[in-house]
Amino acid sequence: MKTTIAEAGKHTNQTVTIGAWLANKRSSGKIAFLQLRDGTGFIQGVVVKAEVSEKTFRLAKELPQESSMYVTGTITVDDRSPTGYELAVQEIDVIQEANDYPITPKEHGTEFLMDHRHLWLRSKKQHAIMKIRNEIIRSTYEFFNNNGFVKVDPPILTGSSAEGTTNLFHTKYFDEDAYLSQSGQLYMEAAAMALNKVFSFGPTFRAEKSKTRRHLIEFWMIEPEMAFMDHEESLELQENYVSYVVQSVLSNCKLELTALERDISVLENIKAPFPRITYDDAITFLQKEGYEIDWGEDFGAPHETAIAESYNKPVFITNYPKDIKAFYMKPHPERDDVVLCADLIAPEGYGEIIGGSQRIDDEELLKQRYDEHQLSYDAYQWYLDLRKYGTVPHSGFGLGLERTVAWICGIEHVRETIPFPRLLNRLYP
Template identity: 85%
Template sequence: MKTTITEVGNYVEQKVTIGAWLANKRSSGKIAFLQLRDGTGFIQGVVVKAEVGEEIFQQAKNLTQESSIYVTGIVRKDDRAPSGYELSVNGLEIIHEATEYPITPKEHGTEFLMDHRHLWLRSKRQHAIMKVRNEIIRATYEFFNDNGFVKVDPPILTGSSAEGTTNLFHTKYFEEDAYLSQSGQLYMEAAAMALGKVFSFGPTFRAEKSKTRRHLIEFWMIEPEMAFMDHEESLVVQESYVSYVVQSVLTNCKLELKALERDTSKLEQVQAPFPRISYDDAIEFLKEEGHEIEWGEDFGAPHETAIAEKYDKPVFITNYPKDIKAFYMKPHPTRDDVVLCADLIAPEGYGEIIGGSQRIDDEELLKQRYAEHNLSEDAYRWYLDLRKYGSVPHSGFGLGLERTVGWICGTEHVRETIPFPRLLNRLYP
């Protein structure tokens, strides 16, 4: 019976064949232990010389790292194994013999591993991170589909910026100027006016010359947008969504979290509702803690970490100053210096994973913001139309996938959370 490593539990004490690669091996004079992987998981194959004969045993002993094989054997239950099973091998067929595989079990520097990212992905740790990433994506679709959202795909090539910044990748679009999208949000607002509740999932690009462990040049965003919804209602959706995703990973990625040596007790506490602190109170708290920061300044990584350490689950920082937030955010009803927005800060020093707000729904106020931010009315005329023809209260947010993966996995750097990271000085492989 041909099967995969994750399915071997269905064939205990039965003979199976698995297509696999050799991740590692060790052997004594009479037994060889093969660490096998097939993309779905990892399992140990045990080759006993007395049971298989000289020829197969020598084949097993001489196998090189990352050689591809078909391995046949009996599935045995083994509570000591991470997966709960091992394979008593009685047959081997070599598909391709790998030679001088560059990533050996010894320690390698980060730059070396990044240069060999196409091979580094095969390692147990990187495999686990990619499986968690996949579960977050799967749970995202499940959550939004189950809650009445429609998936909409905004364009990647745009004629203007969503946030009015200069950190854009410029390209020529035939005779016009175009940019790689830094957010699909404005288009999602248009989609929400047509479909009610929508979400997108796609790549975004920021030409920021940043080298911090939290930044990528190309990253993926989940961006829901909701018509007839105010800021407070949006916060409930956000905390419900994040809770759902974290609990889905805890349920469906036990082996991966174990391989990552993740302290899951901290993730188990991630249940809605989440605590909230206003920007005003956050500034006061930071000053009391000895941070040099004044009202009107944005928070950096040390500030977010200090605030997060007060809580055992993600925390919303609400109502930031208008001058440090995007042009489309709705003013607070009783204050003209702050807007109806919130950033969700992950615990354990992982920083902002969500930014969200209620959007301006008044045509004249949006025109005023265009003028204040020097935005071209021609370029943004279509966005103004959303306020001219049946405007409604609406809110939305964006979750950065890679930061979320990093937090849930407990990685030190965001570069491990995407298959092929694009960093300030890295476009290879």
Template identity: 85%
Template structure:
């Protein structure tokens, strides 16, 4: 019976064959212990010389790290094994003997590992992070599909900026200027006017010359947009979504969380509703804590960390000053100097994972914003049309996948949360 490591529990005391790679091995006289992996998981194969004979035992002894093989054996229950099972090997069919695999079970520098990212992905820790990433993506689709959202894919090549910033990657689109998308939000607003509730999931690009552990040049975002929904209702969707994803990871990735030594007790406390403080309250708190920050300034990493440390949950900071937020955010009904927006700050120093707001739905006010931000009416006429033809109150948000993976998995740097990270000094491999 051919199967995978993740399915081994279905075949206890039965003989199975698995395609696998050798992650590591150790020998104890007349027994060889093979640490096997196949992409679905890890299992130990035990080769006993007295049971398999000289030829097969010799094959086991000659196996090198990352050699590929078909291994046949009997699945046994083993409480000591991380998965609860091990394999008593009866036969080995070597596919390829790997030579001089560069990532050995010793300490390697970060740059060396990044140069060998295509191989580093095979390691147990990286495997666990990617499995958690996959579960977050799977749970995202489940959540929004169950909530009646339609997935719509915005373009990656655009003729204008979503945020009105200059941090864009420029390219030529035949005889026009084009940019790599920094957000699909504006297009998702158009989609929401057609489908009501929509979400996108795709790559975004920021040409920011940042080297912090929170930043990537290319990253993935989940961007829902909702018609007939105000800011307060959007916050409820956001906290329910994040809670749903956390519970999915706790339920479906216990082995991966264990491999990463993640403190799951902290994650188990993360459930909606999340606490909320205003920008005004956050400024006052920071000033009282000795931070040099004035009203009207945006928060940096130390500020977000200080605020998050006051809670054991993610915390919403709401109602930022208009002048430090994007042109499309709706003004607060009681104050012209602030907007109906929120950033969700993850605990444990992981920073902002969601930014969202209610969008301006008034055509004249949006024209005014165009003037204030020097936006071309020609380039943004289509976006203005959304306020001209059947405008409605609408809200949306964007969640950065890699920061969320880093937080939930307990990974310090976002470069480990994406298969092939693009950093300021890295375009290889």
């Protein structure tokens, strides 16, 4: 019977065949221990010399790392194993001997591993990160589908910027200028006017020459937009969404969190509601803590970390100054110097994982913003039309997938949270 490592528990005391690679091995005289992986998980294969052919035992002792094979044996219960099972090997059918595999069990430098990212993905830690990334994506779809959202796919090639910045990748679109999208938000607002509650999930691109542990050039965003929803309702949706994702990972990725040695006690506490602090109060707090920052300045990583350390959950920072936020954010009803927005800051120094706001729904005010930001009416007329034909209060936000993966996994750098990261000086592999 052919099966996978993930399904091994369903075949206890049965003889099965698994297609696998040899991740590592060790031997002790007349017993060889094979660390096998098949992409669905890891299992130990035990080869006892007295119970197998001479050829099988020789292969168990001599096969090099990452050789591919079919392994036939009996699934047995083993309480010492992280999975609870091991494979009593009876036969090995080699597909290929992989000689001189470059990533050995010894320590390697980050640049070396990044040069061999196509192989590094096979390691136990990287496998765990990718499985958790997948669970975050799966539970995201589940959450929004369960809450009446429709998935809409905005374009990747656009004729203008979503946020009016210049950090865009330029390309030619036949005889026109085009850019790789830095956000699908404006298009999602149009979709919300048609479908009420929508979300997108796709790649975005920022041509920022940043080398921090929180930044990628190409990354993935989840961007919901909701018609007839105000800022406060959006915040409640955001905290419920993040809580749902974290709890889904805790329920479905126990082995992966263990492989990463993640302290799950901090994740178990991630349940809505989340604390909130205004930008004004955040500035006062930082100044009392000795940070040199004035009202009107944006927060950097040290500021966000200092604020987050005061809480054991993600924290919303609300009502930022209008001048440091995007043109489409709705002004606060009681103040014209701040907008109805919030950034969600993750604990443990992982920084902002969500940025969101209530959007301007007044046509004349949006025209004013166009003028202030020197935006082209030709390029943005369609966006203005949304306020001209049946405008309604609406809100939205964007969650950065890779930062969220880094936080939930407890890993330092976002380069390990995406299969093939695009960094300032890395376009290979």
